[in-house]
Amino acid sequence: MKVALLSESPADEAALRIVAEGVLGRPVEVVQPPLRARGWPSVAQVLPVILRHLHFRTDADGLVVAADSDDTVVHTAEHERPGYFHPRCRLCELRAIVRQTLKNLPSAQGRARLHTAVGLAVPAVEAWYLCGRDDAVTEAAWLDGQTTGAPPYTRRELKHRVYGTMHPSLPFEVQRATEEMARHRGDFRRLEFDFPGGFGALAADLRRWRVGRA
Numbered sequence: 001m002k003v004a005l006l007s008e009s010p011a012d013e014a015a016l017r018i019v020a021e022g023v024l025g026r027p028v029e030v031v032q033p034p035l036r037a038r039g040w041p042s043v044a045q046v047l048p049v050i051l052r053h054l055h056f057r058t059d060a061d062g063l064v065v066a067a068d069s070d071d072t073v074v075h076t077a078e079h080e081r082p083g084y085f086h087p088r089c090r091l092c093e094l095r096a097i098v099r100q101t102l103k104n105l106p107s108a109q110g111r112a113r114l115h116t117a118v119g120l121a122v123p124a125v126e127a128w129y130l131c132g133r134d135d136a137v138t139e140a141a142w143l144d145g146q147t148t149g150a151p152p153y154t155r156r157e158l159k160h161r162v163y164g165t166m167h168p169s170l171p172f173e174v175q176r177a178t179e180e181m182a183r184h185r186g187d188f189r190r191l192e193f194d195f196p197g198g199f200g201a202l203a204a205d206l207r208r209w210r211v212g213r214a
C-alpha cells in the first residue's frame with residue numbers, strides 16, 4: 001500500500017510507518033509529500049497542500065498524520081460524538097482540515113478519495129515510545145494532571161527517558177522511535193488502551209482503510 005506520512009519530525013514518521021504497516025497488515029511503500037512539517041503549527045499549515053498534492057498528483061492510497069498535543073486539550077470519547085468539534089483539540093482540528101480539504105475534490109488517479117488517519121500523541125510522541133515500559137505514562141495520567149494542575153511528568157522528562165539526553169541526533173531519534181514502536185508490531189492493543197483518544201483514533205482510522213479496500 002502506498003502511504004504518505006506527515007508528523008512533526010522524520011523520527012515520528014518512522015514510528016507512524018510501523019503503526020501503519022502493523023494495523024493495515026501489509027507492507028507500506030512511503031510516498032514522499034512535497035513539503036515536510038517541523039513541529040506544530042507547521043503540521044496543520046502544510047496539511048491542505050499535501051492532501052491536494054497526494055490526491056491529484058500521486059497514486060498514494062492514504063495519508064497518516066499525527067501531532068503532539070503539548071499543553072492543548074486531550075482528544076477524548078466526548079469529541080467523537082457526531083458533529084462535535086473541540087477548537088483547542090489538535091486532533092479535532094486536523095480532522096476538520098482533512099474534511100474541509102477533501103470535501104469537494106473530484107476523483108483523480110483512479111480513486112474516489114484518499115484514505116486518511118489522524119493521531120495525537122499526548123503530550124508528546126515519546127509517551128507512546130514508553131508504553132509498556134513505564135506504566136505511569138498514559139493519557140489518563142496526563143488528563144488527571146491537567147485537571148489537578150499537577151502534571152505527572154513533563155515533556156522534557158519523557159524525552160530524557162527515551163533518548164537519555166535532551167538533544168538527541170536525528171539518526172538516534174529515528175533509531176529509538178523505530179526500536180520502541182517495533183515492540184508493538186503485530187499487537188497495538190496496549191497502546192490503544194493506554195492512549196485511547198490519540199492513538200486509538202489513529203488505529204481506528206487505519207482499520208477503516210481495510211474495510212474500504214474489501
Ligand SMILES: [Zn+2]
Binds near residue numbers: 075079086089091
Ligand atoms: Zn478532539
